[in-house]
Amino acid sequence: MNNPGPMHRKYFRIFIPLLSLLSALCLGALVIALADRDPLMIFQKMFYATLGSSYGMGQVLFKMTTFIFVGLAVAIPFRLRLFNIGGEGQLLMGAFAAALTGAALPETIPSSVAIFLCTLAAMTAGACWALLAGVLKVQYGVNEVISTIMLNFIAQGITGYLLTCHFALPSTVHTTPVTAAATIPTFYKVAGWFTNSPANFSTIVALATALLCWFMMFHTRFGYEMRATGLQPDAARYGGINATVHTLTAMGTGGAAAGLGAANIILGYKHYYEAGATSGIGFTGIAVALLAGAHPLLLILSALFFGFLEYGGLTVNSMIPKEIFMIIEAATILLVISFTALGKRLL
């Protein structure tokens, strides 16, 4: 067995996701062909509808933004070997909290304060929901996969009940819109970019957050301890590292990131909470994080790719069912996992 040098490993880390992406696209093309459509034509149309139009690009950016946040919600705990399946529930709680806070604020409040308060509410709700799983883990050793899945259901139940019985406007399935001051301005409104698309200033926050997480993970003592704990928990204990603190911080930070994703959707686009507004997005976060190998910077690319698939799939919906793109997304993840395992055996 040859021992790969650090450089080899670096190339390998980039190469595997690329190879799996390419294979997934080929597989997608095959599925489209099987559905009796011309894959090249479909891909071309997707390409024009997304990168070819300023509205399409805005849509891709908007989706990418949410995906970066929900991807981080999975990626940060992943570094500690914690598998946060609860991005969905954390996003949901964050969305609900942002919408309710926004609706409760007076109209006269300054915009910056309103946005800050609503975002803080979303982050707190997301963080608390994730911390529940964290506390169960450190106190009672409850597996976080189980607890976060269950917390997803509970979040659905709570928001569903509160919406239908207390907060929904009569004969609708959404809450009172947030006060105008609490809406995050879109790029179109401020600068005229990305015609009419929901892309808003959350995108900049998302990029900054990913950068901050990368810095925290790889350039601080906190990140040094955190990665060590994830790699070798027994050694971390010997080294006097407090694993409990790291478990709680990672879960809390992950949940707060999901909350930021909720702010993007609610404050930047919908302006109210609607049943199903965040449905399924939290789960895509798992895919985004896995494809990026839980690396905060690669995660931006991975989120962009999923944003492209997600919105691109919508644009060709009339020709090919959206489900085809769900197949491509899921197949990409399976291929990444398989190729990584295979690559480790080969190298």
Added chain:
Amino acid sequence: MLTPSERERLFETLRSLRSQGKTIILITHKLDEVLSVADTISVMRKGEIVGTVAASSVTKQELARMMVGRAVLTSVANPEASPGKTVLSLKSLGYRTRQGEVKLQNLTLQVRAGEIYGIAGVEGNGQSELLQILWALTSGEEIISGEAVVNGASIFGKKTADRVLMGIAYTPENRLRHAVITDYTVAENLLFGRHRERFFHRGAGFNNHVVNRYADELITDYDIRCGTPAKQPLSTLSGGNQQKVVLARELNRPAISLLILAQPTRGVDIGAIETIHKKIIAARDRGMAILLVSSELEEIVTLSTRIGCIYKGFIRHEFSQEEVSAKKMDEQEFQKEIGFHIT
């Protein structure tokens, strides 16, 4: 591990099998064993046979040279120690698992500054439990009794990080599992467990300049063979070099008064053993109190100032400094005597 008398019995069996015309292949890193029992010796280094010789025509030094590729001392010089005040004092220490199994009972010993206290014993006689207690790695479900005092202060109830501040350093038995992060670089590992020391900090991170200079110093001082320390992952180093990383880091800690060494040369080639033993004796001469736990009797006899024989969780017999100095003259006989106390 076998005690000397058990080993003798095994070798008798091997010799009788040989006289019946059987072929035996013995794989070992112990030079004395291979010289006493084998007829033909092949030396392996880095996956290759570097030489095949008749056992009767070769000395221990020559074999060592073949294994390492350079001349090595198989036993380092160990000048007489002059111990000072008591640093570690364990009084009737007991350890009982939740299931009621007694691992340590009434274990009492003192280690003084400037001496190496060797704990000889067959593995599984309470050594691991003793080490867990000393480094706060117990799970909290055991029942621990007695007293454990370092420099006059009890260590009970103190977290690992606080024990470091009390001047304790520890190299664990299983270094790959406990003492290093194998995916981290050599430099990052030289920092591991010491990363809270202000000296290495800058802002929220580390001062790379200081860390690299510190790493370079230790690498030269301990003759650690590696590429660029800030880039090379520790997992790519040989066992001996990984062990040297751990020892270098722990021995270099500022203001240590008690150094706990568990199996410091396990899985290490004899070239590295020489370096490590020299460093341990040098640390002792600087006035550290050293508690050495090893299942290698040769190592215990070579290094120790005093020797405690652990058996079923207590010190069954203790050899004083005078006894050790006198008995060391006939090493084989001394090892046999220790073997008698630990079985």
